[in-house]
Amino acid sequence: MEIKEQSTESRILEAARQVFMQKGFAAARMQEIADVAGINKGLLHYYFRNKNKLFKAVFDEAFEQFALQLNGVFAADIPLFDKIEAFVNEYMDILLENPALPGFVINELNQKGGEFVKGLMSRKNKPNPLPLVGQIQMEVEAGRIRPVNPLHLVLNMLSMCAFPFIARPMFQGIVQVDDATYLKLMENRKREVTSFILNAIRLNQ
Amino acid sequence: MEIKEQSTESRILEAARQVFMQKGFAAARMQEIADVAGINKGLLHYYFRNKNKLFKAVFDEAFEQFALQLNGVFAADIPLFDKIEAFVNEYMDILLENPALPGFVINELNQKGGEFVKGLMSRKNKPNPLPLVGQIQMEVEAGRIRPVNPLHLVLNMLSMCAFPFIARPMFQGIVQVDDATYLKLMENRKREVTSFILNAIRLNQ
């Protein structure tokens, strides 16, 4: 679990990312972060004054990454059906590479709440689903898809992609599958969810 | 926020439920639980030996409630389309009354992991989606709905219902709506999700 990388600062950040994501802010220990980084605990305070600031550095970066990846797909300039397929594929690929990210972000937002959330949302880079919402709206008005509520459709897409990762321990506990089987299921899920969505909004000929 | 109820034990449990659900195990403080319960901190240890046991009492009850409610809908003996509608309506009603429940359960499972999950899943009362999965399978084989993967369909239903509650702070941060508007959206969502699912699996005439 130890980290070998160039600068001390990036080793700390990488270690903090691991520990904070797994344990959450409250349960994370500075000692464990230092151990994972392979350095002394005092150094954490030398680079980042305190636990809060270290957490904020990790969280902000994770949130920004999350937002950028999401917005990349939201804003693509392609037809709706293609965009839905691209969204499901790319978003689930992101989640397969970084399965703990959404749960981490969502959970800390839940627990910190209030000011913390407001601070985040006044940043320049935050998730912006409006391009996709607008595009859906246009297709509905043009009568090219079923008359769905665009906001709920976007929520549906996000839900079906992200939830299985957030609820992974629960899911694997209920339907007893090993990790390899779970990953295969998520791979199949891309096609399954895409066709599910398209069937739901496609007009009958 | 203080609690007025009959027995001291149930007041403690109610207070612990509130605090644990909001803060999570690690960030929850015995002092705060005592304050909310309107009793002294020492009493917590008199009734429940330590923080872990108190948490387990709260969590087990929440998990059991969660499983029972879910299974009630999974196992109902009604036609599939009716069951889907009933599932979405009832499950979202449950969530509207207890919005923090799934996030709490899922998050603690994530962080505790391993033995904790195994212990839970060897209990008698755990979520059991098999009746619904089997029912979907039959409809597919009979050619009465589109050939969907039953497991993924159930996952889709759970995802679309639960995710908006788990990710509520994120959601309300992105589309800036107050609490009343959010609740209205969730009310509308029942119909929206039901028709979405039915359209996705209904055969074209």
Place this chain on the structure above:
DNA sequence: GTCTATAGGTAGATAGAC
């Protein structure tokens, strides 16, 4: 910049009076 040692504060748990 990196380490060791330790201060300072807090939270869980216990002891004992009532």
Place this chain on the structure above:
DNA sequence: GTCTATCTACCTATAGAC
């Protein structure tokens, strides 16, 4: 059963040597 007072352990943060 309920309270007050206190112990003990741990964790963040700082001080200071190298």
